[in-house]
Amino acid sequence: MVAHKFTVDLNKPLVFQVGHLGESYQEWVHQPIVSKEGPRFFESDFWEFLTRTAWWAIPTIWLPVVCWCISMSVRMGHTLSQIALMVAFGIFVWTFVEYVLHRFLFHIETKSYWGNTIHYLLHGCHHKHPMDGLRLVFPPAAAAILCIPFWNLIKLCATPSTTPALFGGGLLGYVMYDVTHYYLHHGQPTNQVPKSLKKYHLNHHFRIQNKGFGITSAFWDRVFGTLPQTKAADKAR
16 A cells, blocks of 8 residues: 655645655755745634744844843943943854854754654744745744843853843844845845845755855855855856
8 A cells, every 4th residue: 555645735724734744844845935925834813923023023122122231231330342342242152153053953854743843833934935024033922032041041151240241242143133034035135245145045045955054144154164156166066
């Protein structure tokens, strides 16, 4: 008796379907559907609402938190030059976190029901529907939960007066990451730097999905050897 392969019905909520794909999930999720219309995830309107976030909500919600954190370190006696260094360091550390999460967590290979389901919610949905404008940034409720362990980790490694500015810098890096990510998918850059960054990121989606894990820059891809080759270099091989 031949077992029939599971087929996802795109007209029904997807989240609890994709787990049934098993080993076929990786192939399915990396065949993008290029449409600005996003799929429905859940039957429940409440859970569906939580999966959709407009890009402008990210700076609106988190920039005041960034300013508040930085002001805490200022009130504890740090100079503006010290604050600037701490914020810059926080942003730099975020770029590394961004790379590590994208490479080792967002692109983990799964085949079990719950593994596929969680991966789809975390990042697979973005590769399947890369132009879904309401699922390009991280939902604020989930981000707020993740802020707690990140704050505690920084608190463990830093002093009480430097922790807020370092955390604020990391949070600012995250805001820059999310709005940049949205722009790379939906913006129309005219300057060379953002044009190159857009090409580099879309290359990750549509040509070489196991390389090019940076979003705000290709720095860590260069450091760790995951910078994708150009089409010209591929042809020359």
